[in-house]
Amino acid sequence: MAAVDGGEVDHLAGERATAHFDVDAMKVAWAGSRHAVEVNDRMARLVASDPVFRKDTRTMLSRKELFKDTLKKAAHAWKRIVELRLTEEEANLLRLYVDQPGYVDLHWGMFVPAIKGQGTEEQQKKWVPMAYKFQIIGCYAQTELGHGSNVQGLETTATFDPNTDEFVVHSPTLTSSKWWPGGLGKASTHAVVYARLITQGKDYGIHGFIVQLRSLDDHSPLPGITLGDIGGKFGSGAYNSMDNGVLRFDHVRIPRDQMLMRLSQVTREGKYVHSDVPKQLLYGTMVYVRQTIVADASKALSRAVCIAVRYSAIRKQFGSQAGGPETQVLNYKTQQSRLFPLLASAYAYRFVGEWLKWLYTDVMQKLEAKDYSTLPEAHACTAGLKSVTTSATADAIEECRKLCGGHGYLNSSGLPELFAVYVPACTYEGDNVVLLLQVARFLMKTVSQLASGKQPVGTTAYMGNIQYLMQCKSAVNTAGDWLNPAAIKEVFEARALRMAVNCAQNISKAPSQEEGFSELSPDLLESAVAHVQLIIVTKFFEKLQQDIIGHGVKEQLQNLCNIYALFLLHKHLGDFLSTGCITPKQGALANEQLGRLYAQVRPNAVALVDAFDYTDHYLSSVLGRYDGDVYPALYAEAWKDPLNETVIPDGYQEHLRPLLKQQLKFSRL
Numbered sequence: 312m313a314a315v316d317g318g319e320v321d322h323l324a325g326e327r328a329t330a331h332f333d334v335d336a337m338k339v340a341w342a343g344s345r346h347a348v349e350v351n352d353r354m355a356r357l358v359a360s361d362p363v364f365r366k367d368t369r370t371m372l373s374r375k376e377l378f379k380d381t382l383k384k385a386a387h388a389w390k391r392i393v394e395l396r397l398t399e400e401e402a403n404l405l406r407l408y409v410d411q412p413g414y415v416d417l418h419w420g421m422f423v424p425a426i427k428g429q430g431t432e433e434q435q436k437k438w439v440p441m442a443y444k445f446q447i448i449g450c451y452a453q454t455e456l457g458h459g460s461n462v463q464g465l466e467t468t469a470t471f472d473p474n475t476d477e478f479v480v481h482s483p484t485l486t487s488s489k490w491w492p493g494g495l496g497k498a499s500t501h502a503v504v505y506a507r508l509i510t511q512g513k514d515y516g517i518h519g520f521i522v523q524l525r526s527l528d529d530h531s532p533l534p535g536i537t538l539g540d541i542g543g544k545f546g547s548g549a550y551n552s553m554d555n556g557v558l559r560f561d562h563v564r565i566p567r568d569q570m571l572m573r574l575s576q577v578t579r580e581g582k583y584v585h586s587d588v589p590k591q592l593l594y595g596t597m598v599y600v601r602q603t604i605v606a607d608a609s610k611a612l613s614r615a616v617c618i619a620v621r622y623s624a625i626r627k628q629f630g631s632q633a634g635g636p637e638t639q640v641l642n643y644k645t646q647q648s649r650l651f652p653l654l655a656s657a658y659a660y661r662f663v664g665e666w667l668k669w670l671y672t673d674v675m676q677k678l679e680a681k682d683y684s685t686l687p688e689a690h691a692c693t694a695g696l697k698s699v700t701t702s703a704t705a706d707a708i709e710e711c712r713k714l715c716g717g718h719g720y721l722n723s724s725g726l727p728e729l730f731a732v733y734v735p736a737c738t739y740e741g742d743n744v745v746l747l748l749q750v751a752r753f754l755m756k757t758v759s760q761l762a763s764g765k766q767p768v769g770t771t772a773y774m775g776n777i778q779y780l781m782q783c784k785s786a787v788n789t790a791g792d793w794l795n796p797a798a799i800k801e802v803f804e805a806r807a808l809r810m811a812v813n814c815a816q817n818i819s820k821a822p823s824q825e826e827g828f829s830e831l832s833p834d835l836l837e838s839a840v841a842h843v844q845l846i847i848v849t850k851f852f853e854k855l856q857q858d859i860i861g862h863g864v865k866e867q868l869q870n871l872c873n874i875y876a877l878f879l880l881h882k883h884l885g886d887f888l889s890t891g892c893i894t895p896k897q898g899a900l901a902n903e904q905l906g907r908l909y910a911q912v913r914p915n916a917v918a919l920v921d922a923f924d925y926t927d928h929y930l931s932s933v934l935g936r937y938d939g940d941v942y943p944a945l946y947a948e949a950w951k952d953p954l955n956e957t958v959i960p961d962g963y964q965e966h967l968r969p970l971l972k973q974q975l976k977f978s979r980l
């Protein structure tokens with residue numbers, strides 16, 4: 312302890328020695344089970360030890376080279392999966408650790424789930440085995456040039472022709488061109504295409520269809536199909552490994568049985584039949600993927616935090632008055648107050664992601680049994696958590712870059728690429744604002760039902776306690792009182808409920824519900840965020856109720872949970888004060904407690920990021936190296952840049968030399 316506080320520990324081995332808990336046990340808490348630690352570790356090492364999966368020069372490749380490299384890695388990964396007879400769990404992890412966005416993400420992440428979720432048993436029997444063997448490659452073609460968020464506004468048509476028992480898929484306008492689907496541009500042979508179903512002259516709205524795009528012999532586009540890549544995207548390397556595509560149909564015919572018919576069918580005669588299920592199940596693939604994106608948020612955030620914590624323990628600046636050692640930047644209170652809430656958030660998102668996976672599985676089981684009652688909550692939770700965790704993670708990666716000073720801006724830090732790959736998560740699978748408005752709509756409905764005596768359940772159950780929560784006052788008296796989970800939960804519940812009720816009351820004053828909702832939408836966003844943050848805090852507390860084994864592990868998690876909650880309270884102090892949930896004095900006490908908690912995390916910080924168990928290959932950061940040997944690595948990395956291949960740069964003879972040797976002088980000189 313003294314060594315850390317005194318700034319004498321200048322390498323990561325010393326940092327690890329100061330930890331007050333069993334890191335291996337924390338690895339189990341983080342991964343979910345001992346089995347999960349073992350399989351993660353094995354797959355990460357398998358990837359790290361394979362030269363085909365190297366990624367250290369990735370940011371120096373041209374777009375074409377990068378794309379070819381992605382095809383090579385995907386094919387090699389598949390070869391290893393088959394050769395080693397990996398299980399589905401192992402194969403998913405192997406792909407995760409390859410860590411290069413590519414068509415396989417959409418093939419496994421959306422195309423297969425769409426067929427499984429929306430196809431009949433017969434359709435699944437036909438298509439899923441082909442997809443599982445990679446005899447076909449699929450993508451998810453929903454978004455168009457003119458519409459992404461407004462799914463009901465899509466323009467592509469699929470018109471049934473009873474004469475031939477086929478659908479005619481067509482892009483009637485430029486804006487109906489499919490635009491964005493990952494894997495579509497160059498790799499996919501098939502797509503699940505979302506189009507307006509028209510039969511017997513009537514438009515029945517959006518439905519999914521399996522459409523073959525390219526020849527299985529030579530990969531050329533099939534007749535009537537125009538397709539390609541939509542062009543370079545944000546950042547060098549990064550998401551440019553993905554072939555997001557454009558696709559147009561010119562009266563392309565597909566057999567009737569390629570309409571995904573689990574939810575609704577078109578008969579041989581062209582009659583439209585809708586099963587007895589909610590129409591929203593059409594959006595089921597998006598709900599599934601949003602749930603996986605929450606788990607991905609904790610991965611991305613923990614990577615960035617791991618880099619920033621390790622480097623902050625190595626980096627020293629100032630602090631030496633008499634020629635003594637300088638201070639590790641991790642010892643600066645400002646560095647701690649910026650970094651430790653992000654560390655806590657990584658753990659919080661990990662646990663809420665675990666819970667969301669459980670919720671999703673539970674809802675799916677209920678749907679199988681034709682119980683659709685929990686669907687709205689599943690939608691609100693996946694949409695809200697996707698939105699809050701991805702926005703916070705994107706901001707946090709950028710904050711970690713700044714926390715690493717100048718070196719964080721180098722590609723070799725790993726942070727610019729991580730940010731560029733991650734930031735579209737705020738947009739894809741539902742723009743974060745659009746999704747929060749869905750949560751707000753759900754909250755307004757729940758509030759309006761309170762008057763009728765309907766008891767809310769699940770994550771809105773707290774709203775049933777309206778009499779108390781609308782008028783309660785926090786009893787916190789000392790900074791230490793903020794360590795009581797009940798005190799924290801109460802103010803988070805009161806804040807979320809009061810914000811929702813305020814919005815509902817203001818909406819009711821508007822000429823119409825719709826106008827009120829539109830006018831109040833900025834407030835509704837904040838109300839939705841408050842509700843989602845309550846969910847994350849609550850699930851962290853619930854995690855602490857579980858059987859957590861290992862010396863000191865629970866204590867560390869308790870600290871992180873309190874940091875997460877009190878940091879939010881501090882950040883959104885305006886909400887808590889304006890709704891009268893706490894007093895300014897109580898706000899100040901929360902901040903005081905936060906400072907104490909940071910001091911407790913400090914000696915454990917490096918061990919807490921070690922518990923993520925990331926290989927140096929996966930982190931791909933000279934700043935985040937496990938051994939902390941940062942400077943030689945930074946120095947060596949610079950010499951790998953193509954610009955350093957020659958001492959004299961290309962262009963010297965044409966452009967630099969003439970300039971330096973010029974005879975022309977400005978007349979005024």
Ligand SMILES: CC/C=C\C/C=C\C/C=C\C/C=C\CCC(=O)SCCNC(=O)CCNC(=O)[C@H](O)C(C)(C)COP(=O)(O)OP(=O)(O)OC[C@H]1O[C@@H](n2cnc3c(N)ncnc32)[C@H](O)[C@@H]1OP(=O)(O)O
Pocket residue numbers: 412416417419420421451453454459460461462463493591592594595597598600603607686687690738739740741742745746749752
């Ligand atoms: C590298 C990672 C590896 C693996 C993982 C793999 C893949 C993921 C990784 C990367 C992702 C890469 C690419 C992303 C792919 C995409 O982006 S696909 C395209 C995604 N597009 C969207 O998300 C569009 C967003 N828009 C919508 O979801 C909807 O259109 C809308 C909800 C915003 C609005 O729809 P409307 O039909 O107009 O709805 P409404 O009138 O507002 O609501 C009607 C009622 O339906 C309820 N509802 C809406 N959505 C759902 C849903 N999903 N589930 C259940 N219920 C839903 C809504 O609440 C309303 O209910 P009421 O009771 O109030 O009537």
Ligand SMILES: Cc1cc2nc3c(=O)[nH]c(=O)nc-3n(C[C@H](O)[C@H](O)[C@H](O)COP(=O)(O)OP(=O)(O)OC[C@H]3O[C@@H](n4cnc5c(N)ncnc54)[C@H](O)[C@@H]3O)c2cc1C
Pocket residue numbers: 417451452453454457458459460461490491492493550555735738739740741742743744745748
């Ligand atoms: C990297 C990447 C990969 C993608 N992959 C796929 C894929 O594989 N398949 C696929 O089908 N699609 C894919 N998409 C498309 C993606 O799903 C859409 O871009 C996303 O759903 C957002 O829709 P939009 O582009 O229409 O945004 P818009 O809705 O046009 O958003 C523009 C702005 O308008 C605001 N806005 C929109 N509606 C409202 C409203 N009702 N109230 C208030 N504000 C509003 C938004 O907040 C935003 O600020 C991908 C996108 C990206 C960036």
